[in-house]
Amino acid sequence: MLLNQLSLILLGIAFCLNTATATEPQHRILTSDASKKIIAILDERGNVEWQSKTDNLHDLHMLPNGNILFQTNWTEIVELNPTTNETVWRYDSAKRGGNEGKKVEVHAFQRLPSGLTMIAESGPSRIIEVDASGDIR
Template sequence: MQLYRLSLAVIFSAILAGHCLGDDNSSVHSGRPRKVLVGDYSAKALAIVNEKGDIEWQTPIRNIHDAAKLANGNILFQTDWTEIVEMTPDYKIVWKYDAAKQNGNEGKRVEVHAFQRLADGSTMIVESGPARIIEVDAMGKLLKEVPLQVEHRNPHTDTRLVRKLDNGNYLVAHEGDNQVVREYDEKGKVVWEYKTGTKVYSALRLENGNTLIGMGDGHRVIEVDKQGKTVWSVEEKELPGITLAWVTMVERLANGNTLIVNCHAGEANPQLVEVDPQKKVVWTFKDFRRFGNSLPVARIIE
């Protein structure tokens, strides 16, 4: 894997971002506190916030719709809509990819809203505009290309989150004119779909075969079975004292609870909510001093 190091300008930017966010405890937790990786494009920052509310790690970003902490401890994230990087805890960039310049995209309008480090070390990247899923190796060489079915292509709305499944297929949230969650095989054939009717943000295939969906501007979370029947949901105003707004990332946690990222909901509401299967709120996170009303990315770090 080719090694890249931060320039002095980027290091300086990171220091400035740290100064702007501050290191005092400004996060309000209800329930048992969690360590979280959060990304907010209004604050222009991606950060790890520990259980005490202190920022352990942070870096500047311009736009963000996906991020993950890898098994090696590094963070895989995007700095803007086309550049994806892997960064160590001490701010060394050890891998990067520019979707605007590589693998045939020169001169094209393209945005990336989802990516994933795969088990074999390659990286899945989803390109809105070109409407394709690609997999690349450590040097950025194209290994696989999967076409997506998008009637009216738009680099900002073709897709949101996408994940490769254990069976080798891809689960795709189409935000734009499709407004649908689709499962594609490796040839680009649709083998399952669920029409959301809203600008959907995320979909996660569960161990029981159901699909958990963050319904975007539908202001809700649903779990549907293989036949598309809703078997569980959290509605816009169902949680006491909480209004769901633009529901972005959702995740079924190891303890059986569900994480909901509640973006654009305003300072009266938490940005992150964890509910148990009975829809009891067991944890919330709210930090509107260091982060803002455009926090679409959050992952709990165990």
């Protein structure tokens, strides 16, 4: 009986000394600094992991594939791979969709679950959905 109690006590002590600790998930923040005209990805400690120059910014998204969707100026939206710094998609509202020669500004955009990109344009006062080829759907 004493041996069983001693075994349980030792087992309890061993269990307490051998507890697993879970690692916290890594958190990253996509942010912008309008005064410096940059966008950046910060790690959980606030260190800059990646940054890029940009201009007037109204909207900014990190896509599920890790790419970043942002504006380079009032009219152009790009999807950039932050690992390679390669532009993988681009749409310029001033040069596409019948806006050539017209005053237009992009004020919001979002990649939709369908893969289309919704874009809110002022000037022509419209919301459009654009495919990967840059065609309005």
